[in-house]
Amino acid sequence: MAAPQEQDQKLSLGALIALVVGSMIGSGIFAVPSAFGSSTGGLGALIAWTIAGAGMLMLAFVFQALARRRPDLDTGIYAYARAGFGSYPGFCAAAGYWIGCCLADVACLVLIKATLGLFFPIFGDGTTAAAVIGASVILWGTHVLILRGIKEAATINTIATIAKIVPLVVFIVVAIAGFNAEIFALNFRGVDAQGQSSLGTQVRSTMLVTVFVFVGIEGAIVYSRYARRRQDVGVATLFGFLGVLSLLVLVTMLSYGILLRPDLAALPPPALAGIMASIVGPWGKVFISIGLLISILGNYLSWSLLAAEVLHSAAKDGTMPKFLARENARGAPVAALWLSNIVIQSFLVVTVFAEYAFTMALKMTGSMTLVPYLLVAAYGFKLAWSGETYEAEPHERRRDSRRSAVASVYALVMLWAGGLKFLALSAILYVPATALYVLARREQGARLFTSIELFIFLALLVVATGGLLALLSGAISI
Template sequence: MQKKGIGLMTLIALVVSSSIGAGIFALSSDVAIVAAPGAVMIAWLIVGIGILALALSFSNLVIKRPDLEGIFAYAQAGFGDFAGFLSGWGYWLSAWLGNVAFATVLVSSLGYFYPIFKTGHNIPSIILASVIAWSLTYFVTRGVESAAVLNAIVAICKLIPLFVFIILAIILFKVNMFTKTFWGNVGTNFSAIDVLTQVKGCIMIMMWVFVGIEGATMMSSRAKNKKDASTATIIGVVGLLVIYSVVSLLPYGYLSRTELAGLPRPALVYLFQHMIGPIGGAIISIGLVISILGAWLSWTMLPAETVMLMSKDQLLPKQLAKVNRFNAPHIALLTTQILIQLFLFTLLFTNKAYEFAYSLCTAAIVITYSFVAAYQIKFSWINRRTTKNAWFQVAVGVIALVFEIVGIILAGAQFLLLAMIAYIPGLYFYVQAQKQKNPAYQMQTKEKVISILIIILGLIGLLLLILGKIKLR
């Protein structure tokens, strides 16, 4: 009898759909604000190498350690329970903060058709976002595997308008427009320092759009075959690299950098409208709504799955591991959704919710990705005498780790300070989970030191935020 579970195509769709959300539809203007096409190409080369190294790490570890379930399990296996908690909590933070970012852009995109939602920062917008969020949560509680299949259908639907845009952008592409200010706004002279500044400005934007490439790895415990999760990760990431780079670079051959930078968000809607009229804006707006709903569905499954698996491994209180009759982690889903709902209310008080959410989301997940890369290095080094391509795998891990560390430093280390604020309550839940496992549990010295450091950094971040020293993007 064939094993029930998620197949290869569905896993590939999960990687694509988890990553392609709101970011790609703002990509053309976001990169144009900070960089000219020459610098964008260099940035894509750097990010491409780093992301492929991370994807290869996921692919290798899924095959070599099929016993590990959940992205946090690599940190736990390599560096202990506390590292597993730090990795898993960062991933969970990233996942639900990403949903807040999706909510803000989704509502704003509906404003193309219904002006009442255009600002995305009023009571009707919050009501609509809340209804969608709770509906997706309810759907996932009816079965994670069914949700994954629907996600695959949505992934196909969201790619269609993007491919239509790419084809039209190629047809309308003007080489002289693309090369006119290849290295910057003024003149065409190459300035290494200026280009480096531009590349630096692209890093956070580009890292954000790849959040979610671990979708197949996260769901590997529900896959028909663990190797499918490995294959899906590589295929999905290569496909994403091609789509993202093309969508961000082609517009430079149609509008000037200044015009691209001045487009309203989501830029792709108004860019396509500029190309073929109102019908273009409508096509991309519909694609954007489908895209965000698909990503939102993925990111409703992934954080709940993380919390459930962490609870099973006793990194969080065991109550969060409970599943309903559909084998869905309903307690974890409910807990996560309540936090998303509370964060949605902040839309009433700020017009920077999207920028804040995606910046904090990216900073939090860098912690998780760094642990994956570190375990890739450790595991490959330990098995260097028995594994055929061990040295290659060590190199892959080093590249991935350096990319994550350098990337977040270049993008803005202040967001790591903000992430530390959200880690503080997590420390309490970790201690409670450990006491459930062992009533006599006491934090080890290194755990105490790291916890104190997290609290200090979190308090510094909070103080700087209150004083206005940390500016939201």
């Protein structure tokens, strides 16, 4: 029987759904119209959302199936990768997901300050010195909040999730009223002076954006050990995803009926504020900006919780060093939180030198989390193919293998669509993070790499070296 304090930290189905929705709805949905407007028209957007929706739905089904078939793996998204493919792939899944969470927090902080910059020029586009200092205050203020306990932070996240949906619903209602069919028709094909006439090119250029806005679908999985009922984890994942997908499609497609593509592309962040202002006047900009700030603060809290939790869980089962498993008296993962926030602070300093800091953080988040997604989907396929855990329900093997195969192909296609630049930048982050793996293996007195794992590490090292040289030479930029 769980101790009273442990039981008090358990999360209801509503809280788990709020973690999924709160993790996905944040900075991305407010920036989607501009990101899509600069790349594609309505037709390309429909194709992109269809591909992304189908791929992520299959991934949601995989998460749901794994939560039911492997209830013993309750230490987060990386546990499936480790169970299926070994220690180092499991570590890469944990490290990639953790760094992705940190980058998502950076994207949130940049957009918070960029939004304030619409009213207070000192914050500029979110990357000025004043903006970085302001973001740092938020960073360490949230740090103190989470140290008060996971349950308290999750409760605040639930309230913020409800609050952030309100401005989005208001925007959808106003956009429906202001929708112009002629403008939508002009935007539909996506052929304009920007020279993006190839539909395939248009769709490909949006794919990492779609990955970013769906990152967080695994929120309930990461916190599965806190769930009051194990079956709530899969339900929360599925319902949270479907709700967010509906909002994303509505916001994107309605925007094409308000402004022409060049105008959408030129909107400063947050794009939704500019669209709302074009319909109802200046008050719309203020309204959306306030809603955005509430949304991103809640989203930032969700990502901070997820970043610390994945490190903490990985440390508890030996994938990460022991010191990261330390908790305070309230059960908060204190060491993992400190390391996560130090990394976020370092990324914030780098944003001062980035040309398009928000877009870079957005796409890097998508790139870093695709590897964990791929490994989870591949493990789902491996489990269904082998028949393990399906002894009592063999008829479900074919269905689950199809779903996990589609999810695996989707993750691979997304990695390809992101391009070599983001693969190289991701490798640059994976290689130094491997120091944590080395420390953990030495603590256990275990063999560092198997032959296959050594090959994986050397491949990452080669790609990272090439990426670093390309950065130094200016061949690629941030």
